[in-house]
Amino acid sequence: MSTPKTPWKKGTQDGYSMAAIEVQVCYDDLKQVYSQHEPATAEDRDVLMSWPGGGQEHVGFALLSEATKREAMFSMLINMSNKPGFVEKLQGMTDEERDATFEEMSIVVMHTMGDIVRRIAKDCVEAAFQDVSSK
Numbered sequence: 001m002s003t004p005k006t007p008w009k010k011g012t013q014d015g016y017s018m019a020a021i022e023v024q025v026c027y028d029d030l031k032q033v034y035s036q037h038e039p040a041t042a043e044d045r046d047v048l049m050s051w052p053g054g055g056q057e058h059v060g061f062a063l064l065s066e067a068t069k070r071e072a073m074f075s076m077l078i079n080m081s082n083k084p085g086f087v088e089k090l091q092g093m094t095d096e097e098r099d100a101t102f103e104e105m106s107i108v109v110m111h112t113m114g115d116i117v118r119r120i121a122k123d124c125v126e127a128a129f130q131d132v133s134s135k
């Protein structure tokens with residue numbers, strides 16, 4: 001099965017359902033970043049609640065996927081800045097050479113994201129405990 005054709009339509013459609021999530025990002029004077037997210041509307045909350053586990057795993061995967069895409073783009077932009085003609089070089093490679101380069105770049109992305117997760121995991125677990133304890 002292929003990805004549903006975009007633009008996706010909110011709610012339940014033939015073959016898929018879609019919910020919008022609002023992500024709030026806070027950047028303080030100490031250069032620290034905080035975030036929280038929630039369904040954008042009551043309709044979105046209803047769609048999420050119709051998914052297994054209330055959409056918890058689905059939203060987590062989607063947010064992780066978006067974070068990984070952003071880190072991959074950041075890696076691409078760094079390479080473009082540090083290596084003039086980087087994109088053109090990639091375009092001129094064979095499929096095998098390009099795939100090997102992408103594999104090398106993906107390892108950098110994985111290490112970077114792993115370092116970030118190691119720094120924030122404990123605080124995230126404590127926040128999850130606070131969330132479930134306060135209800």
